[in-house]
Amino acid sequence: MKKTLCFVLIILMASTLLSACNRGGEKMENLRQAVDYGRWMQFNFRIMIDGELITPTGTEITQLVNPDSPIYSSSHTEIAFFHTEEEALKAEKPDNVILAWRPERDYSQGLVNGINLTVLRNEIVFEEYGLTYPITVENLVDDWEATRLIWRRLLREPIIPLHMVDYVWEFGADAFRFELEIFHLVENPEVFDQIISRGEELGISWETGMEPLLDIFVAVGGNVEAFFNVAERMESEGLTVEQLLEELRE
Numbered sequence: 001m002k003k004t005l006c007f008v009l010i011i012l013m014a015s016t017l018l019s020a021c022n023r024g025g026e027k028m029e030n031l032r033q034a035v036d037y038g039r040w041m042q043f044n045f046r047i048m049i050d051g052e053l054i055t056p057t058g059t060e061i062t063q064l065v066n067p068d069s070p071i072y073s074s075s076h077t078e079i080a081f082f083h084t085e086e087e088a089l090k091a092e093k094p095d096n097v098i099l100a101w102r103p104e105r106d107y108s109q110g111l112v113n114g115i116n117l118t119v120l121r122n123e124i125v126f127e128e129y130g131l132t133y134p135i136t137v138e139n140l141v142d143d144w145e146a147t148r149l150i151w152r153r154l155l156r157e158p159i160i161p162l163h164m165v166d167y168v169w170e171f172g173a174d175a176f177r178f179e180l181e182i183f184h185l186v187e188n189p190e191v192f193d194q195i196i197s198r199g200e201e202l203g204i205s206w207e208t209g210m211e212p213l214l215d216i217f218v219a220v221g222g223n224v225e226a227f228f229n230v231a232e233r234m235e236s237e238g239l240t241v242e243q244l245l246e247e248l249r250e
Helices: 002-040 057-066 084-092 105-121 144-156 164-174 177-186 187-203 211-220 224-237 241-249
Strands: 044-049 052-054 078-082 098-099
Touching: 002 057, 002 078, 002 098, 002 144, 044 057, 044 084, 044 105, 078 084, 078 241, 084 098, 105 144, 105 164, 105 177, 105 187, 164 177, 177 187, 187 211, 187 224, 211 224, 211 241
Parallel strands: 078 098
Antiparallel strands: 044 052, 044 098
């Protein structure tokens, strides 16, 4: 009887220990995923080390929460997201919490534009993630868990434009803004892609800025066939965007 009781106690202790380890592993994995999200969104980070506030780089903060990293620290077990640095520092979080706040609004807006456009082009339903279109800069913080799930899906597909981050750094809040306006005029992913591709053939791309493409499309009244006709004229007659728009507006 005593042997049976001891055996049962050992099994219970082992089960409790295993359950605790699983919870600890799951918590650490959630933290790593949250930090990865913040890094992808270009959030700023602040951590407390030996009573001093430290500003780690994106690479450093990723390594700090990675148990396989030589600079891994078990001291930081949670993360909190904020809209501003002031808000983060006033929160008076304990030392084990990583503080993260989004970058300046222009950058965040451009990134949100890119996410919204990618979701529309790929006919992803925001409501499946508890969000509504369009997501906003505020969603990056207030609904970061849902936004992270969408972002992970976009990366996993993968359907995020490879140039997204470079484009946003270059154009800020205007990044993807004009493409979004074109998309809403056509409401068709395939037609939208054809228009963007034709614009690139005419020398209008994310590297130069997409506003001229929207100007042309609006000038022909949002008519897809008319757009491709004037694009053909631009190419065959060697017209610049300015010359074409001047003609169309007369």
